[in-house]
Amino acid sequence: MSAMEPHAETPVEEDFPSDNLPEVHIVSGIKPKEVEAVLAMAAASGRFSSDALMSAEDMAWDSAYGGGGELHAFILAKTGGPAGPVIGFLCFGPIAHWPENYELYGIAVSPEFQRLGIGTALVAEMRRRIGNGRGGRVFLETGDDEPFAGARSFYEANGFDQEHRFHKHFIPMEGGVVYRLNLDADDDPNYQ
Numbered sequence: 001m002s003a004m005e006p007h008a009e010t011p012v013e014e015d016f017p018s019d020n021l022p023e024v025h026i027v028s029g030i031k032p033k034e035v036e037a038v039l040a041m042a043a044a045s046g047r048f049s050s051d052a053l054m055s056a057e058d059m060a061w062d063s064a065y066g067g068g069g070e071l072h073a074f075i076l077a078k079t080g081g082p083a084g085p086v087i088g089f090l091c092f093g094p095i096a097h098w099p100e101n102y103e104l105y106g107i108a109v110s111p112e113f114q115r116l117g118i119g120t121a122l123v124a125e126m127r128r129r130i131g132n133g134r135g136g137r138v139f140l141e142t143g144d145d146e147p148f149a150g151a152r153s154f155y156e157a158n159g160f161d162q163e164h165r166f167h168k169h170f171i172p173m174e175g176g177v178v179y180r181l182n183l184d185a186d187d188d189p190n191y192q
Protein backbone atom coordinates (compact mmCIF):
# COMPACT_ATOMS: atom_id res chain seq x y z
CA MET A 1 0.00 0.00 0.00
CA SER A 2 1.38 3.38 -0.90
CA ALA A 3 2.10 5.85 1.87
CA MET A 4 2.03 8.70 -0.61
CA GLU A 5 -0.12 11.69 0.10
CA PRO A 6 -3.21 12.37 -2.01
CA HIS A 7 -2.89 13.22 -5.69
CA ALA A 8 -3.46 16.95 -5.83
CA GLU A 9 -1.92 20.08 -7.28
CA THR A 10 0.06 21.31 -4.33
CA PRO A 11 2.09 24.47 -4.78
CA VAL A 12 5.19 24.22 -2.65
CA GLU A 13 7.27 27.17 -1.59
CA GLU A 14 10.93 26.57 -2.36
CA ASP A 15 14.01 28.68 -1.80
CA PHE A 16 16.30 28.57 -4.78
CA PRO A 17 19.97 29.38 -4.70
CA SER A 18 20.11 31.80 -7.62
CA ASP A 19 19.05 35.45 -7.75
CA ASN A 20 18.49 35.10 -11.49
CA LEU A 21 15.95 32.34 -11.21
CA PRO A 22 12.45 33.23 -12.39
CA GLU A 23 9.57 32.30 -10.14
CA VAL A 24 9.39 28.49 -10.01
CA HIS A 25 6.50 26.44 -8.65
CA ILE A 26 6.78 22.81 -7.69
CA VAL A 27 3.40 21.11 -8.05
CA SER A 28 2.08 17.57 -7.75
CA GLY A 29 0.08 16.03 -10.57
CA ILE A 30 0.05 16.37 -14.34
CA LYS A 31 -2.69 17.70 -16.59
CA PRO A 32 -3.47 16.29 -20.05
CA LYS A 33 -2.21 19.47 -21.73
CA GLU A 34 1.16 19.07 -19.94
CA VAL A 35 1.86 15.51 -21.03
CA GLU A 36 3.41 16.36 -24.40
CA ALA A 37 5.78 18.91 -22.82
CA VAL A 38 6.95 16.38 -20.25
CA LEU A 39 7.50 13.65 -22.83
CA ALA A 40 9.28 16.06 -25.18
CA MET A 41 11.59 17.11 -22.33
CA ALA A 42 12.37 13.48 -21.49
CA ALA A 43 13.07 12.65 -25.14
CA ALA A 44 15.18 15.78 -25.74
CA SER A 45 17.36 15.01 -22.71
CA GLY A 46 18.72 11.96 -24.53
CA ARG A 47 18.91 10.15 -21.17
CA PHE A 48 15.72 8.08 -21.45
CA SER A 49 15.85 4.75 -23.28
CA SER A 50 13.01 3.94 -25.65
CA ASP A 51 11.57 1.59 -23.01
CA ALA A 52 11.81 4.31 -20.37
CA LEU A 53 10.12 6.79 -22.72
CA MET A 54 7.30 4.36 -23.41
CA SER A 55 6.66 3.73 -19.75
CA ALA A 56 6.90 7.49 -19.01
CA GLU A 57 4.26 8.02 -21.68
CA ASP A 58 1.96 5.37 -20.17
CA MET A 59 2.39 6.75 -16.67
CA ALA A 60 1.90 10.37 -17.77
CA TRP A 61 -1.39 9.69 -19.58
CA ASP A 62 -2.52 7.46 -16.71
CA SER A 63 -1.84 10.20 -14.20
CA ALA A 64 -3.34 12.92 -16.37
CA TYR A 65 -6.64 11.10 -16.84
CA GLY A 66 -6.64 8.91 -13.72
CA GLY A 67 -8.82 9.59 -10.76
CA GLY A 68 -5.92 9.88 -8.36
CA GLY A 69 -5.75 6.16 -7.59
CA GLU A 70 -2.67 5.49 -9.73
CA LEU A 71 0.37 4.38 -7.79
CA HIS A 72 2.91 6.43 -9.71
CA ALA A 73 2.96 10.19 -9.30
CA PHE A 74 4.31 13.18 -11.21
CA ILE A 75 5.83 16.29 -9.70
CA LEU A 76 6.30 19.23 -12.05
CA ALA A 77 8.36 22.41 -11.93
CA LYS A 78 6.70 25.33 -13.65
CA THR A 79 7.77 28.86 -14.23
CA GLY A 80 5.61 32.00 -14.26
CA GLY A 81 3.00 30.57 -11.88
CA PRO A 82 1.34 27.21 -11.26
CA ALA A 83 -0.29 27.35 -14.70
CA GLY A 84 2.95 28.30 -16.44
CA PRO A 85 5.07 26.18 -18.76
CA VAL A 86 6.64 22.98 -17.46
CA ILE A 87 10.41 23.26 -17.01
CA GLY A 88 11.06 20.07 -15.09
CA PHE A 89 9.44 16.86 -13.92
CA LEU A 90 9.98 13.84 -11.70
CA CYS A 91 8.00 10.60 -11.73
CA PHE A 92 8.08 8.06 -8.91
CA GLY A 93 5.99 5.34 -7.32
CA PRO A 94 6.03 2.43 -4.90
CA ILE A 95 7.80 -0.81 -5.84
CA ALA A 96 5.27 -3.63 -6.10
CA HIS A 97 5.25 -6.14 -3.23
CA TRP A 98 7.99 -4.29 -1.35
CA PRO A 99 6.43 -2.03 1.28
CA GLU A 100 8.17 1.27 2.02
CA ASN A 101 10.34 1.02 -1.10
CA TYR A 102 9.88 3.34 -4.05
CA GLU A 103 11.34 3.83 -7.49
CA LEU A 104 12.28 7.14 -9.05
CA TYR A 105 11.35 6.39 -12.65
CA GLY A 106 12.64 9.55 -14.26
CA ILE A 107 13.63 13.15 -13.77
CA ALA A 108 14.55 15.94 -16.18
CA VAL A 109 14.94 19.70 -16.11
CA SER A 110 14.99 21.86 -19.25
CA PRO A 111 18.61 22.60 -20.18
CA GLU A 112 18.23 26.38 -19.78
CA PHE A 113 17.03 25.88 -16.17
CA GLN A 114 19.61 23.33 -15.06
CA ARG A 115 22.04 23.91 -12.16
CA LEU A 116 19.58 26.21 -10.41
CA GLY A 117 18.39 23.77 -7.77
CA ILE A 118 15.18 22.74 -9.57
CA GLY A 119 16.08 19.04 -9.77
CA THR A 120 16.90 19.15 -6.06
CA ALA A 121 13.54 20.80 -5.34
CA LEU A 122 11.77 18.02 -7.27
CA VAL A 123 13.57 15.36 -5.21
CA ALA A 124 12.75 17.26 -1.99
CA GLU A 125 9.06 17.29 -2.94
CA MET A 126 9.16 13.54 -3.70
CA ARG A 127 10.64 12.99 -0.24
CA ARG A 128 7.96 15.16 1.32
CA ARG A 129 5.18 13.26 -0.45
CA ILE A 130 6.52 9.86 0.56
CA GLY A 131 6.94 11.06 4.11
CA ASN A 132 10.35 12.30 5.09
CA GLY A 133 11.94 10.72 8.11
CA ARG A 134 9.50 7.81 8.25
CA GLY A 135 12.03 5.36 6.86
CA GLY A 136 11.82 3.60 3.53
CA ARG A 137 14.02 3.86 0.48
CA VAL A 138 13.95 5.15 -3.06
CA PHE A 139 15.76 3.20 -5.76
CA LEU A 140 16.61 4.18 -9.30
CA GLU A 141 18.64 2.91 -12.19
CA THR A 142 20.82 5.14 -14.31
CA GLY A 143 23.64 4.79 -16.82
CA ASP A 144 27.17 3.93 -15.72
CA ASP A 145 28.90 5.65 -18.65
CA GLU A 146 30.09 9.17 -19.39
CA PRO A 147 26.82 10.65 -20.75
CA PHE A 148 25.24 9.91 -17.35
CA ALA A 149 28.08 11.39 -15.27
CA GLY A 150 26.06 14.57 -14.58
CA ALA A 151 23.02 12.55 -13.52
CA ARG A 152 25.13 10.42 -11.17
CA SER A 153 26.65 13.57 -9.62
CA PHE A 154 23.16 14.98 -9.22
CA TYR A 155 21.89 11.87 -7.44
CA GLU A 156 24.95 11.77 -5.20
CA ALA A 157 24.51 15.47 -4.36
CA ASN A 158 20.95 14.60 -3.33
CA GLY A 159 21.91 11.87 -0.89
CA PHE A 160 21.65 8.79 -3.13
CA ASP A 161 24.31 6.11 -2.66
CA GLN A 162 25.29 3.46 -5.14
CA GLU A 163 23.65 0.17 -4.23
CA HIS A 164 25.92 -2.79 -4.67
CA ARG A 165 23.64 -5.41 -3.18
CA PHE A 166 21.22 -7.42 -5.23
CA HIS A 167 17.53 -6.92 -4.38
CA LYS A 168 15.12 -9.33 -5.98
CA HIS A 169 12.42 -6.64 -6.03
CA PHE A 170 14.59 -4.18 -7.91
CA ILE A 171 16.52 -5.72 -10.74
CA PRO A 172 18.11 -3.20 -13.13
CA MET A 173 16.53 -3.59 -16.56
CA GLU A 174 19.26 -1.88 -18.55
CA GLY A 175 22.39 -3.06 -16.77
CA GLY A 176 23.23 0.37 -15.36
CA VAL A 177 24.01 1.60 -11.87
CA VAL A 178 21.47 1.31 -9.07
CA TYR A 179 21.19 4.13 -6.55
CA ARG A 180 19.42 4.07 -3.20
CA LEU A 181 18.18 6.97 -1.09
CA ASN A 182 17.39 6.25 2.54
CA LEU A 183 14.35 8.22 3.62
CA ASP A 184 15.74 8.99 6.98
CA ALA A 185 15.90 12.58 8.15
CA ASP A 186 19.45 12.12 9.40
CA ASP A 187 20.64 11.17 5.92
CA ASP A 188 19.04 14.07 4.06
CA PRO A 189 21.33 17.06 3.56
CA ASN A 190 18.32 19.17 2.48
CA TYR A 191 16.05 18.07 5.31
CA GLN A 192 15.18 20.72 7.87
Ligand SMILES: CC(C)(COP(=O)(O)OP(=O)(O)OC[C@H]1O[C@@H](n2cnc3c(N)ncnc32)[C@H](O)[C@@H]1OP(=O)(O)O)[C@@H](O)C(=O)NCCC(=O)NCCS
Pocket residue numbers: 045047048106107108109110113114115116117118119120121142149150151153154155157158
Ligand atom coordinates in the same frame (compact mmCIF):
# COMPACT_ATOMS: atom_id res chain seq x y z
C1 LIG B 1 19.96 15.49 -13.72
C2 LIG B 1 19.12 16.78 -13.76
C3 LIG B 1 17.65 16.43 -13.56
C4 LIG B 1 19.58 17.70 -12.61
O1 LIG B 1 18.70 18.80 -12.51
P1 LIG B 1 19.22 20.24 -12.04
O2 LIG B 1 18.04 21.09 -11.77
O3 LIG B 1 20.20 20.76 -13.01
O4 LIG B 1 19.97 19.87 -10.69
P2 LIG B 1 20.34 20.84 -9.44
O5 LIG B 1 20.52 22.23 -9.94
O6 LIG B 1 19.35 20.64 -8.37
O7 LIG B 1 21.75 20.23 -9.03
C5 LIG B 1 22.09 19.97 -7.67
C6 LIG B 1 23.52 19.50 -7.61
O8 LIG B 1 23.65 18.26 -8.34
C7 LIG B 1 24.96 18.24 -8.98
N1 LIG B 1 24.79 18.29 -10.44
C8 LIG B 1 23.65 18.54 -11.12
N2 LIG B 1 23.87 18.47 -12.44
C9 LIG B 1 25.18 18.19 -12.59
C10 LIG B 1 26.02 18.00 -13.74
N3 LIG B 1 25.54 18.09 -15.00
N4 LIG B 1 27.33 17.73 -13.54
C11 LIG B 1 27.83 17.62 -12.29
N5 LIG B 1 27.09 17.81 -11.16
C12 LIG B 1 25.78 18.07 -11.33
C13 LIG B 1 25.69 19.49 -8.49
O9 LIG B 1 26.34 19.15 -7.28
C14 LIG B 1 24.53 20.43 -8.23
O10 LIG B 1 24.86 21.46 -7.31
P3 LIG B 1 25.62 22.79 -7.85
O11 LIG B 1 24.89 23.27 -9.07
O12 LIG B 1 25.51 23.71 -6.68
O13 LIG B 1 27.03 22.36 -8.15
C15 LIG B 1 19.32 17.56 -15.08
O14 LIG B 1 20.70 17.74 -15.31
C16 LIG B 1 18.73 16.87 -16.29
O15 LIG B 1 17.56 17.03 -16.61
N6 LIG B 1 19.55 16.07 -17.02
C17 LIG B 1 19.07 15.39 -18.22
C18 LIG B 1 18.14 14.26 -17.85
C19 LIG B 1 18.81 13.25 -16.94
O16 LIG B 1 20.00 13.03 -16.97
N7 LIG B 1 17.97 12.61 -16.08
C20 LIG B 1 18.46 11.62 -15.13
C21 LIG B 1 18.79 10.32 -15.76
S1 LIG B 1 17.35 9.57 -16.46
